[in-house]
């Protein structure tokens with residue numbers, strides 16, 4: 155199910171000479187797909203208790219059987235990506251949506267002609283009602299080019315070539331994500347208003363047809379391209395966006411088993427630049443992952459917990475903190491608690507694997523049923539940190555360094571002093587960071603069979619140590635919290651650093 159912007163639009167429609175309709179204002183509309191639709195494999199958003207779960211008829215999903223290509227019957231509905239042929243335009247990709255005015259995506263015109271409503275990609279949110287014969291399923295750029303040499307010719311001469319490539323890329327991006335998430339991505343107005351890069355937009359506008367009214371926004375998931383492009387252009391002046399697009403396509407076409415070494419030189423150029431951008435440093439980084447992550451990062455904001463939790467877990471895995479499925483993280487966001495799943499490969503988490511609950515523990519969103527996931531066993535401790543310490547994020551790590559330190563230190567607390575990195579640890583009682591000449595005292599609680607059984611001693615430790623931002627679980631790991639994920643992460647790093655030094659000191663009797 156999709157949570158959409160529900161602002162009503164007062165759209166003013168303008169027909170261009172090719173029959174396209176555009177809006178002068180940004181589009182905000184409701185295009186919801188029923189959550190009990192079994193064909194959707196999406197995050198299950200659990201209905202709010204007091205609200206009716208019934209969708210208005212205008213937005214409920216209705217499936218349309220239509221014969222598009224000779225001899226085939228296709229089902230088209232909201233969220234489907236299609237090719238659309240409109241006037242003299244090259245065939246252009248679009249997405250089936252509701253008309254913001256009539257709230258329907260399907261209608262019959264005179265003589266019972268079936269029409270579908272679409273928005274075109276990379277075309278300033280222009281939209282149109284088209285006859286079925288003008289539309290067919292989109293399955294990627296190569297499909298259409300292979301069977302249509304005339305189109306290749308038309309495009310190579312057209313000044314819309316770059317714009318078309320971007321539209322196709324946008325369509326391919328959306329095609330690779332779940333159908334019921336596509337509209338959210340397509341109409342991501344938050345990005346449009348906040349992250350919009352005017353410089354890169356200017357580049358796009360020069361490519362736009364003069365017959366089309368200009369608007370100044372681009373869908374969020376296209377953001378990654380304009381940001382990368384200038385860098386590439388510096389190194390290779392002939393490297394235009396069409397070539398870039400081509401190379402991105404090459405990347406996506408490659409098998410995940412291919413190593414980077416087998417990429418063409420241009421792809422090699424792209425990969426190292428994408429890697430740091432996406433913070434995907436793992437050795438198994440491959441073309442499929444690259445494309446997948448391009449899509450995912452663009453769908454949601456980079457600091458959204460659904461993006462952050464998998465990203466941080468991947469990082470923590472490489473730090474050796476969440477190996478063997480151990481450890482985890484939870485982030486509070488808009489008063490909702492996002493929690494990693496239990497017993498999974500923590501470095502391979504996906505945005506829709508994350509559980510969301512409220513502060514009372516009531517589920518708000520859960521992963522798709524078929525993923526068969528359960529919430530982290532650490533949830534009771536996470537919640538305890540939120541409630542008792544008003545945390546913004548909690549990290550649980552299984553640091554081997556810390557376990558070593560526990561073995562060297564049988565006391566019920568760890569005392570750390572004389573290290574500069576102490577200054578990165580927050581004194582919760584004083585409401586400030588420690589000075590390097592102060593002593594940090596961290597409680598150690600005994601381990602238990604189940605994580606949930608730690609709650610009582612954890613709570614006691616919080617009471618006894620009001621300054622602490624962490625609790626060590628002996629021979630197990632540690633819980634660290636902060637006002638936000640950055641604070642929790644930074645503190646984890648500082649703790650890990652000082653533990654390492656402490657082990658060295660103890661071993662060497664220093």
Ligand SMILES: CSC[C@@H](O)[C@@H](O)C(=O)COP(=O)(O)O
Nearest residue numbers: 478480481482496497530531532
């Ligand atoms: C190696 S299993 C570790 C678990 O028992 C637990 O300690 C842990 O940290 C992870 O719990 P999880 O439920 O996977 O989030």
Ligand SMILES: [Zn+2]
Nearest residue numbers: 480481550631
């Ligand atoms: Zn654990």
